[in-house]
Amino acid sequence: MTPMEFTDEPGLVDxxxxxxxxxxxxxxxxxxxxxxxxxxxxxxxxxxxxxxLMDRCGIxxxxxxxxxxxVHFGDDAAARRLxxxxxxxxxxxxxxHPGRFGLFASLPLPDADGALEEIAYAxxxxxxxxxxxxxxxxxxxxGNPRLEPVFAELDRRGAIVFLHPTSPVCWEQSxxxxxxxxxxFVFDTARTVTDLLMAGSLERHRNLKIIVPxxxxxxxxxxxxxxxxxxxxxxxxxxxxxxxxQLRRLYYDLAGPALPRQLPALLxxxxxxxxxxxSDHVWTxxxxxxxxxxxxxxxxxxxxEGETGWRALTTANAHRILPRLSR
Numbered sequence: 001m002t003p004m005e006f007t008d009e010p011g012l013v014d015x016x017x018x019x020x021x022x023x024x025x026x027x028x029x030x031x032x033x034x035x036x037x038x039x040x041x042x043x044x045x046x047x048x049x050x051x052x053l054m055d056r057c058g059i060x061x062x063x064x065x066x067x068x069x070x071v072h073f074g075d076d077a078a079a080r081r082l083x084x085x086x087x088x089x090x091x092x093x094x095x096x097h098p099g100r101f102g103l104f105a106s107l108p109l110p111d112a113d114g115a116l117e118e119i120a121y122a123x124x125x126x127x128x129x130x131x132x133x134x135x136x137x138x139x140x141x142x143g144n145p146r147l148e149p150v151f152a153e154l155d156r157r158g159a160i161v162f163l164h165p166t167s168p169v170c171w172e173q174s175x176x177x178x179x180x181x182x183x184x185f186v187f188d189t190a191r192t193v194t195d196l197l198m199a200g201s202l203e204r205h206r207n208l209k210i211i212v213p214x215x216x217x218x219x220x221x222x223x224x225x226x227x228x229x230x231x232x233x234x235x236x237x238x239x240x241x242x243x244x245x246q247l248r249r250l251y252y253d254l255a256g257p258a259l260p261r262q263l264p265a266l267l268x269x270x271x272x273x274x275x276x277x278x279s280d281h282v283w284t285x286x287x288x289x290x291x292x293x294x295x296x297x298x299x300x301x302x303x304x305e306g307e308t309g310w311r312a313l314t315t316a317n318a319h320r321i322l323p324r325l326s327r
Contacts, residue, residue: 009311011060012293013318013325015162016213016255016278018067019045021089027082031073037167038179045282047093051100053286057293058311059279061325064090065104065132067283068166068185072108072137079108083118091126102129102324104162107150109133110140115150123157129324130160130209135192139169142192143199155205160321162211165189181283189217193247194226202246209321211276214256216247220265223247244269251321253278254314259295272302277314 025042036042054062066086072079083106090103105122107115122128131154133142140146142163154161165185168174175184193212196202202210212219219226227243234240252270254263255278266275277296279289296310319325 009058009297009309010315011058012277012311013315013322014054014059014062014279014281015211015276015318015322016253016280017050017062017064018280018282019050019064019090019093020066020282021045021086024066024071024082024086024089027078028069028073033069033073037068037181037185038171038175038177039181039283043282047097047101049286050281051097053281053289054100057279057290059277059293060315061100061102062279062281063102063104063129063162063322064093065162065164066090066106067164068134068181070109070134070137070164070166071106072111074138076108076111076114079111080114080118082106083108083114084121087118087122087126087128091128094127102322104128104130104132104160107131107133109137109150110144110146112146112150115147116153119150119153119157119159123159129322130162132162132164134164134166135188136166136168141195143195143197143201145199148201151201151205151208155207158207158209160209160211162213163189163192164213165217186214186217189213190219190222193217193219193250194222197226197243197246198230200241202249203241206249209251211251211253213253213278214280215254215258215262215266216252216269219247220262220269223269248274250274251276251317254296254310255280255284255292258292259299263299267302272313273317273320275302275314276318277310 071082087105094101105128107118165188167180168188223244230243231240251274253276281289301308
């Protein structure tokens with residue numbers, strides 16, 4: 001395919017990009033993830049092929065992360081080792097290709113002590129740009145009190161926290177035998193963000209820059225319902241924080257089939273200044289990434305931004321929150 005034509009347009013910043021290593025895939029398969037989340041096969045990844053796709057699509061930099069099923073397969077010690085292994089591999093890709101890749105580091109949740117250790121190593125030694133958190137790990141969702149020390153430390157650092165969906169523990173019944181990324185991922189995104197809201201985590205940790213994937217999943221259509229239930233179940237005499245206002249503070253990536261329906265729904269909830277580009281490569285094949293970029297490049301920009309296109313808007317937003325891009 002020939003490169004796309006870009007005239008005086010900035011290069012995209014991809015906040016939702018994935019890598020895998022041979023060792024990671026081998027360990028995931030050994031743990032029972034031969035068909036990850038019901039997908040028929042694991043993808044392969046190489047920096048060379050990823051960079052070629054980025055050049056074709058006008059993507060300047062991609063923030064690499066490990067996708068579902070994450071790094072914790074049931075054993076805390078093994079999860080700590082695997083988190084360190086993939087984070088060092090990601091940091092190596094960043095070093096080998098200056099200015100083209102960044103890293104959202106993996107944490108061995110729900111092992112809070114291991115996560116705190118890896119936060120320090122990822123930021124202070126590897127120079128990670130943020131962390132990636134799966135929406136749940138073995139049924140532990142992100143509002144769980146045992147994870148409070150992790151969120152407190154990330155808040156202290158003013159960290160970027162990229163959420164990534166995974167299968168819920170009930171997927172054997174709820175997925176009906178179909179691939180979980182189709183439906184389960186968007187609802188597990190809404191489930192964990194709702195858990196953060198109900199637990200008060202978003203109010204307590206306002207220094208976090210949380211990126212919600214896939215246009216917010218199901219959140220745009222559930223926001224008012226969540227807000228109503230939060231107010232209904234607050235103790236008498238207590239004023240509930242506004243859930244819609246909290247959701248509007250979050251950042252959202254546009255990975256997945258954002259158009260023609262999901263992105264307009266997101267704009268009813270999110271601040272356009274908090275929208276970011278995401279490709280979901282390497283799990284989304286190159287052809288899908290190319291089509292997604294074309295759809296965004298030809299879509300009308302949100303009203304408050306006038307003539308600014310999605311490429312310029314999302315890139316400016318990313319430069320505002322990612323320290324790597326202002327160095």
